[in-house]
Amino acid sequence: MTEHAPPRSREQRKQDVLDHLRQDEDAWVATASPDGVPTLVPLSFLWEDDTGTLVMCTRRTNPTAVNVTPGGPIRVTLGPTRDVVLIEGDARILEGTDLPTATKEAFAAKLSWNPRGPRWVFLRITPHTVRAWRESNEIAGRDLMLAGEWLA
Template identity: 45%
Template sequence: MEDPPRPRAQRRRDTEQRLNHDVDLWVASASADGVPHLIPLSFDWDGAALLLSTPRDSPTGRNLAASRRAQLGLGETRDVTLIDGDVEVLAIDALAAAAGDRFAARTGFDPRTLKTPYCWFRVTPRRILAWREVDELADRELMRDGRWTVD
């Protein structure tokens, strides 16, 4: 027997659980001429934004820096959270040491130690959608314009 649709408040709690405990997500970006690019990256969530890091000259780094927009995917195909967000680009040495240390501890990866030039990308969610099955599609929007739409 299938589980009944989750109330929106439960979906928000589940989304926050994922943000606080998952380590990896999918990052979708596009080039200026519309070529899509999708890669997995590790992240840290500070309660307001997601922190990512990738080489500044990689397709994802170039796309995020140019467009200042990203779509992120957490979870599995039958329990997904999609996040549309605004991107802030930070030089690798511009981030406070404590934030970089937290990222490294959470992800097991410290881009500050690499020879390849990396950047930080801080993604502030503008819209968050979460659903498991078709019966949750109607109420999947949990955040709009950067504000939670459910307590």
Template identity: 45%
Template sequence: MKITEPPRTPERRKQDLLDRLEREIDVWVATADREGLPCLVALWFVWDGAHLWLATRPTNPTGRNLRDGRRARLAFGDTRDVVLVDAQAETFPAQDVPVAAAEAFLAKTGWDPRRERAEYAWFRMRPTAVQAWREVQELPGRHLMRDGVWVVQDPR
């Protein structure tokens, strides 16, 4: 997209976001500890239509931050096609993760953390705010979700 192109409609932006959640495999996960020390890692994810599911070691900084702080900012794309998702985290030990979420994760990534020797935790990420834009002309109207409610109707 060039700056001279007209901005996408809010409905198109939401559809592009939903398509991206189905298509992409990696998401940047930004967390912070209680002292505010930031941590940024890329993790695999699966989208279940309402939540993003992540898996990581509960003892690493991201796992601890998600468990203790219960929130993160997730980011997709580059500087010309940005999606930011603020999300609340809920932690599930491997034995308690819903089978449907774990099986969808396995189908998408080819990896099943439940079968690892090391301990993994699962994190159900509930979006509370979503922004999406390409270039400066799309900054107005970039908010697709606020306070956990879509501000743009379902495009389908």
């Protein structure tokens, strides 16, 4: 049996999640078509502290963008298998012209990539549930956000 570090406090886990959101560049994004066909793709992202949302960009024709419907569910995962952050939320598609200039500039600065033109769309993801765990001893306290509110 492998010995694990003691479980982190909720406060420490939340801080670790925010560190991932601010520092990581890529995440796995899962959606499903209306027929239930799953899609899983890696996308680069920007976390906006002021809005509490993730901003991603993909081709307009990518199944991830096609699958996003107003109020449609989306799942995003960050980190390796021994430091999982699982985010469930809603996504909406934004044209580049609908995204604030400051957000586009921050996206380009963080990722050294500035998508332009009609083939690209942005996804703004609003988290409703955030869970984080490292080992089995952290499964019980993995819920950090429920119904869009960070737990105390």
